[in-house]
Amino acid sequence: MSDKRFASRVLLAWICLAAMQGIARLLVPLQVEVPGWRHVAWVALTDLIVVAAIAFIAMRSEWRGWRLGAALAAIPFTVAVVNIVEAVYYLEEAHLDGTRLILQAVLTYAVAALLWGRIFSAGREGQAPHFRPYGSRGIVQRAWRFVASDFAYLFGYLAAGMAIFPLVRDFYTTRTLPSPAVIFLLQLLVRGPLFVIVCVLLVRMAGLPRAKGAVAVGVVFTLVSGVAPLLLPSPYFPDAIRWVHFFEVSVTNLVFGAIIAAMWGPPRD
Numbered sequence: 001m002s003d004k005r006f007a008s009r010v011l012l013a014w015i016c017l018a019a020m021q022g023i024a025r026l027l028v029p030l031q032v033e034v035p036g037w038r039h040v041a042w043v044a045l046t047d048l049i050v051v052a053a054i055a056f057i058a059m060r061s062e063w064r065g066w067r068l069g070a071a072l073a074a075i076p077f078t079v080a081v082v083n084i085v086e087a088v089y090y091l092e093e094a095h096l097d098g099t100r101l102i103l104q105a106v107l108t109y110a111v112a113a114l115l116w117g118r119i120f121s122a123g124r125e126g127q128a129p130h131f132r133p134y135g136s137r138g139i140v141q142r143a144w145r146f147v148a149s150d151f152a153y154l155f156g157y158l159a160a161g162m163a164i165f166p167l168v169r170d171f172y173t174t175r176t177l178p179s180p181a182v183i184f185l186l187q188l189l190v191r192g193p194l195f196v197i198v199c200v201l202l203v204r205m206a207g208l209p210r211a212k213g214a215v216a217v218g219v220v221f222t223l224v225s226g227v228a229p230l231l232l233p234s235p236y237f238p239d240a241i242r243w244v245h246f247f248e249v250s251v252t253n254l255v256f257g258a259i260i261a262a263m264w265g266p267p268r269d
Helices: 003-027 037-060 065-090 098-119 139-172 180-206 210-231 239-264
Strands: none
Touching: 003 037, 003 098, 037 065, 037 180, 037 210, 065 098, 065 180, 065 210, 139 180, 139 239, 180 210, 180 239, 210 239
């Protein structure tokens, strides 16, 4: 596919995402201050990053139609839900309405799934079947890989957190944080497993050899789950704290995505 056709599909998918976000906010309003144009511009930029990242995967996937659209929408939707759940626990003083935020995400990505499936399926040639990282392995192999992947995320999360703690200590000592047990369980039972599923889905859709797949999955995953969410200015984090988390999460998720792709990718030739 030519660069021009790729860019046109990214643009169309981006417009669809922005439109659905606006409609979802109207249908499920939140009691928050109306954002200014500067915030809207940042949202548009981060949406474009997300759409460009998943477009790369869409162009490589063997899937078409509703299946492709559902898989593409599931990637940012899962990241959004995980971030909302953690925000409710970590930002208790902000009194976030997690239920309404999740409903907005459901509306946004349910329609995006239908539209993206059509946008990224039109006019594409068929591809040979890709390696199936889940279906090609037995239950024992799947089980130990999943558990190891989950603990790999937990280890990376804790290691990165300890590395940056001196830079954010003063900020967090003034905040009410969840107990260590809650933080541990959120990573082990929520964020970790869901991020493993997202990365395995990216491996399946990309259909690349192990080394190339590790790079591609790492980059796409960190763009959607690290770069885009933390590039957006937040009313809850000063910029200095946000940029520390930006580099922490972006690097951690890049490495994590690459590790998962290497663990779940096709055997070496």
